[in-house]
Amino acid sequence: MKVERVTRTQSVVDGLLDEIIAGRVVAGEPLPAEADLAEMLGVSRLTLREGVRLLQAQGVIVPVPGSRHRVAPVDEWTGLEAVLRYSRSGGARRRTSLDLLDMRVMFETGAAELAAPRCSDDHIDQLDRLLTRMREAHANGDVRGFVDADLAFHDVIFAAADNRILVASVRPLTTLLQDSRTETSAVFDIREHALAEHAAVLEAMRTRSAEAAREAMASHMRQTRDDLLHYVLGE
Numbered sequence: 001m002k003v004e005r006v007t008r009t010q011s012v013v014d015g016l017l018d019e020i021i022a023g024r025v026v027a028g029e030p031l032p033a034e035a036d037l038a039e040m041l042g043v044s045r046l047t048l049r050e051g052v053r054l055l056q057a058q059g060v061i062v063p064v065p066g067s068r069h070r071v072a073p074v075d076e077w078t079g080l081e082a083v084l085r086y087s088r089s090g091g092a093r094r095r096t097s098l099d100l101l102d103m104r105v106m107f108e109t110g111a112a113e114l115a116a117p118r119c120s121d122d123h124i125d126q127l128d129r130l131l132t133r134m135r136e137a138h139a140n141g142d143v144r145g146f147v148d149a150d151l152a153f154h155d156v157i158f159a160a161a162d163n164r165i166l167v168a169s170v171r172p173l174t175t176l177l178q179d180s181r182t183e184t185s186a187v188f189d190i191r192e193h194a195l196a197e198h199a200a201v202l203e204a205m206r207t208r209s210a211e212a213a214r215e216a217m218a219s220h221m222r223q224t225r226d227d228l229l230h231y232v233l234g235e
Helices: 002-021 034-041 045-057 080-088 093-118 119-142 144-161 164-185 188-207 210-230
Strands: none
Touching: 002 034, 002 045, 002 080, 002 210, 034 045, 034 164, 080 164, 093 144, 093 164, 093 188, 093 210, 119 144, 119 188, 144 164, 164 188, 164 210, 188 210
């Protein structure tokens, strides 16, 4: 019963986010009347209120004493769940792509710096095998296989960094990264560049030098940004 209630509440969150992202519930304006919203989403008023409270916690809905709550502009949203859902909808594509890359720069360069002196021979072997898989997938035009090996390569570095908070922080971005990597990796030249950069990262990891690993990963992120702007965003 408790699980069912949580599921219904999440359906309110998902349904309201869908309405807001689609523009049917407009940012800056009051929410529709509670009875209308509950009927539209097919839930009780109690369940609706629980969902609204969750969206308030994410900065999506702003309480207004004595009046109907209003929807906050997307730039004011603070919850990762809501922001990622908006990003996956295709809203503000350029901003989303560059924001995600900025996050990657911070997480990935730091992870590489931590991982290099901590990584084991097994980590190096895993990276080597995954780079081989990337090369084989590239040669065969297997974009999905290339992306899977690419993401796994970076996962090994996060694992080698041996920091549970870092890993937990990155995990919510996985789905979004999969979507964006699939789009960029469909471009032959981007895969070529990625192979060269991953090979440099692997060689830096072999040295166990934190500085070398950080610089190699920073180079990879710079190349990724250049490719995104040139091949995908057309700038």
